[in-house]
Every structure is written in structure tokens, then in C-alpha cells.
Amino acid sequence: MAVLVGRVQSQTKTTRDELRFDVASVRPNQTDACRGRWDFAASRGVVTADNAPLMRIVSRAYNLTDDRVSAPSWIKSECYDIRAKTAMSNLPERDLMTMLQELLKERFHLVAHLESNERPIFALLPDKNGVKMPADGNPIPPPPSITDGRILFMGKTLHDLCERLGTATGRPVIDKTGLNGKYVIVLTYLPFGSINSEPSDAASDVFAAVRDQLGLRLESQRGPVDILKVDAIDKIPTDN
Structure with a gap:
């Protein structure tokens, strides 16, 4: 097993200080439907999540599938609504996901690192x-x-x-x-x-x-x- 990085960082030509949402709302979704349908979308400078498990939000932010995220089990069943927007509407999705990583660190105090396993x-x-x-x-x-x-x-x-x-x-x-x-x-x-x-x-x-x-x-x-x-x-x- 090789540890790739101490802290996950995204490589991009845009500086990390620039890759932050101008406006962001993050709220727990406590409806009975939380375990049911959910939606996630990212385009034109906007990221939205409706009734989305935190596991899915984290995995999408780091461009991984859920089975490649090792985390407390509760993040699979706790759901959230997110509305985040930047004025830079022409950003590619990878930059929006970098911004989502930063939002997770700010609002959820996420600390994570990548490890590489051969399997x-x-x-x-x-x-x-x-x-x-x-x-x-x-x-x-x-x-x-x-x-x-x-x-x-x-x-x-x-x-x-x-x-x-x-x-x-x-x-x-x-x-x-x-x-x-x-x-x-x-x-x-x-x-x-x-x-x-x-x-x-x-x-x-x-x-x-x-x-x-x-x-x-x-x-x-x-x-x-x-x-x-x-x-x-x-x-x-x-x-x-």
C-alpha cells in the first residue's frame, strides 16, 4: 500500500483561492424521503444536491465511486441539500468538483487523504x-x-x-x-x-x-x- 498524498489536493491551472463558490447553502435533509430518491448536478457554475447522501456528495467531489470511499457508515444514510454557485459559469466540471471539495472542508470540516491499493x-x-x-x-x-x-x-x-x-x-x-x-x-x-x-x-x-x-x-x-x-x-x- 502506498500513501499518495497527505492531504487530497486537486491539480488545476486556476489557483485554489479562486476555486471557491461565491454563494453556498448546505442544509441537512431530514424528510422521510431521505433514504429514497436523490439528485446531484453540476454545470454552468452551479452545483446542486437534493436529498443526497453525504457519501455520494463526497465521492462525486473526488471523482470516485462510493465503494472507493472509506468513511464512517453514517455518511451513507445522512442526506443533505446543497445550492452552490460561482460567477465563473464556464468552469469545467473538474473545477466545480474542486470547489465542492473546498466546501466540504469548510462546512463539514472534512479531512481526508488518498491511498493506493492494488486489487x-x-x-x-x-x-x-x-x-x-x-x-x-x-x-x-x-x-x-x-x-x-x-x-x-x-x-x-x-x-x-x-x-x-x-x-x-x-x-x-x-x-x-x-x-x-x-x-x-x-x-x-x-x-x-x-x-x-x-x-x-x-x-x-x-x-x-x-x-x-x-x-x-x-x-x-x-x-x-x-x-x-x-x-x-x-x-x-x-x-x-
């Missing part, structure tokens, strides 16, 4: 027959009819797809497609342990679904996986 992974790669995902902005196809216990996943980012595939396969899935931007991603597959198939068949179904429906493939590899170790984080954010 079995799946690499997400383009299939030889070509990618089948249309670019975001194209008409979204209607969801297919779901039968036989299949799971429907719809998303726009490869980050979200890797997270879902990591849950489905039980390994970290690393995006090595070289693709940028957002897509219309629609995937149906059988979960592990489905009553309609043996687990081995379900595993094969995930791999086949990725290949046949998305034009991507999962390749078993070993590689370094960055894990964000949360050393300290507050449950109640400081006042807005």
Missing part, C-alpha cells in the same frame, strides 16, 4: 464493434419492458455507469474507454442471485449486456485503485 478490477473499454451509446442531447429511447427480474439502469455519465457495474460485479470498475462527455446510457441486466438464473449466468448477463447494449466491454485486470480515507467529517455542517 482485482474490471476495466471498462470500448468493444471492437464500436460504441453504441448516443451522445447526450439525442432523443432518449423509451425504457424497454423489464421482465424476468432484470434491472434497468439509465444514466448520462460513465462515472455513474462504472459505479453501477461495480455494484453488479463486486469489483471496482475503472473507466479506460478514453471517451469524454455525456451519453444516453440505457442498460438492463440480471442481478447476481436472481431467482431466474444461477449467479454465474447472472454475471455473464452483465458482461453480455454491456457489450451488446452499449458497445463496451469489461476486462478483468489487476491495478492500483485510489481509496479516499476519510479521517474526520462532521455530521452537522456549519451555518450558511
Whole structure:
């Protein structure tokens, strides 16, 4: 195991002093729906989170999937609403995420560092027959009819797809497609342990679904996986 940095820092041409939101509101979401639907968005100088688990906010801020964040268990079930805005509306998303990191440090007193562990992974790669995902902005196809216990996943980012595939396969899935931007991603597959198939068949179904429906493939590899170790984080954010 190698410790990469003592404190997580983002590399950017814009200075860190400039990468701070002009206005930010962070509030605990204490509704009964907190364990249910949540939304997270970042574009045009604005970051919003509605009913979002703190785990998801942290993982998105550091561009990691949830399974690569080591933190107190409560951050999976405590949800928050965030409204944060900067006048620099043309910032790329990576800079907005750096600003979100700073906001987490200010309001939740987040202290964290990255460690690199080598472990079995799946690499997400383009299939030889070509990618089948249309670019975001194209008409979204209607969801297919779901039968036989299949799971429907719809998303726009490869980050979200890797997270879902990591849950489905039980390994970290690393995006090595070289693709940028957002897509219309629609995937149906059988979960592990489905009553309609043996687990081995379900595993094969995930791999086949990725290949046949998305034009991507999962390749078993070993590689370094960055894990964000949360050393300290507050449950109640400081006042807005």
C-alpha cells in the first residue's frame, strides 16, 4: 500500500483561492424521503444536491465511486441539500468538483487523504464493434419492458455507469474507454442471485449486456485503485 498524498489536493491551472463558490447553502435533509430518491448536478457554475447522501456528495467531489470511499457508515444514510454557485459559469466540471471539495472542508470540516491499493478490477473499454451509446442531447429511447427480474439502469455519465457495474460485479470498475462527455446510457441486466438464473449466468448477463447494449466491454485486470480515507467529517455542517 502506498500513501499518495497527505492531504487530497486537486491539480488545476486556476489557483485554489479562486476555486471557491461565491454563494453556498448546505442544509441537512431530514424528510422521510431521505433514504429514497436523490439528485446531484453540476454545470454552468452551479452545483446542486437534493436529498443526497453525504457519501455520494463526497465521492462525486473526488471523482470516485462510493465503494472507493472509506468513511464512517453514517455518511451513507445522512442526506443533505446543497445550492452552490460561482460567477465563473464556464468552469469545467473538474473545477466545480474542486470547489465542492473546498466546501466540504469548510462546512463539514472534512479531512481526508488518498491511498493506493492494488486489487482485482474490471476495466471498462470500448468493444471492437464500436460504441453504441448516443451522445447526450439525442432523443432518449423509451425504457424497454423489464421482465424476468432484470434491472434497468439509465444514466448520462460513465462515472455513474462504472459505479453501477461495480455494484453488479463486486469489483471496482475503472473507466479506460478514453471517451469524454455525456451519453444516453440505457442498460438492463440480471442481478447476481436472481431467482431466474444461477449467479454465474447472472454475471455473464452483465458482461453480455454491456457489450451488446452499449458497445463496451469489461476486462478483468489487476491495478492500483485510489481509496479516499476519510479521517474526520462532521455530521452537522456549519451555518450558511
